Amino acid sequence: MGSLDLQERERLVEALSITARAFEREADEALFGSIEAYAASPLAGLPEEAQKLADRAQRQLAKALRSREEADDQALWKDYLDAGYAELFLGVSTDPIAPFESVYRSTEKTLYSKQYFAIADLMKEVGFAKPQDFAEPEDHLAMELALYVKLNRDADAAAKRGDEQEARQLFAFAQVLKEDHLDKWVGQACDDLIAHDDSNGFYSGMANLAKAVLLVL
Numbered sequence: 001m002g003s004l005d006l007q008e009r010e011r012l013v014e015a016l017s018i019t020a021r022a023f024e025r026e027a028d029e030a031l032f033g034s035i036e037a038y039a040a041s042p043l044a045g046l047p048e049e050a051q052k053l054a055d056r057a058q059r060q061l062a063k064a065l066r067s068r069e070e071a072d073d074q075a076l077w078k079d080y081l082d083a084g085y086a087e088l089f090l091g092v093s094t095d096p097i098a099p100f101e102s103v104y105r106s107t108e109k110t111l112y113s114k115q116y117f118a119i120a121d122l123m124k125e126v127g128f129a130k131p132q133d134f135a136e137p138e139d140h141l142a143m144e145l146a147l148y149v150k151l152n153r154d155a156d157a158a159a160k161r162g163d164e165q166e167a168r169q170l171f172a173f174a175q176v177l178k179e180d181h182l183d184k185w186v187g188q189a190c191d192d193l194i195a196h197d198d199s200n201g202f203y204s205g206m207a208n209l210a211k212a213v214l215l216v217l
Helices: 006-024 029-040 048-070 074-089 101-105 114-126 141-160 164-180 186-196 202-216
Strands: none
Touching: 006 029, 006 141, 006 202, 029 048, 048 074, 048 202, 074 186, 074 202, 101 114, 114 141, 114 164, 141 164, 141 186, 186 202
16 A cells, blocks of 8 residues: 555546556547546645656646536537547557557567456456446556446555455455556557647646556556
8 A cells, every 4th residue: 555545545546547448448528527526636645756756647637527618619629529439549540559568568569468368367366357338458448447447446445444455465466466467568658648648738638637547547
């Protein structure tokens, strides 16, 4: 758990869960509500580099939400946002990003390399299953972040109820995921999302928020 207290951890995990959801599929009203709630009380008091990223994310998300509120046609605004998601995550682009660990880390830069199988095995070991309607491989950016969220939430829940052995085991799984997987590719993937983003700051904000949290949690 490091030097973070439980309340700090919960806020970080909640922020990361928003980014995982944003990267999983197109935005909906529930996601907008989560972002608005976060924007009303954003992360603060982080180490300097993480706080700079969190502040940048806050500005970008505020700009995106403001453009939504001011849009003459919100349905059209949403269509443009969905198009931005498709370009970033579904390969609908002349210069697509492949948000998969195996593509980022394997020598061949292809899906279903050894990194995929390592993540799939870890998910199976901890009882994590991707949503049935999510067709992408398990080493997708959204799924790895969602797994990290679940491991931290479950570990905190175990610690709260006094099950220290279970908490230690779950924290150990989370540490393996962070050190052996997330730390080795997510930062670059987020930088690529930012460089290719054409969503009025929405997905850049999400990427910077994910980077901020992963520097601390």
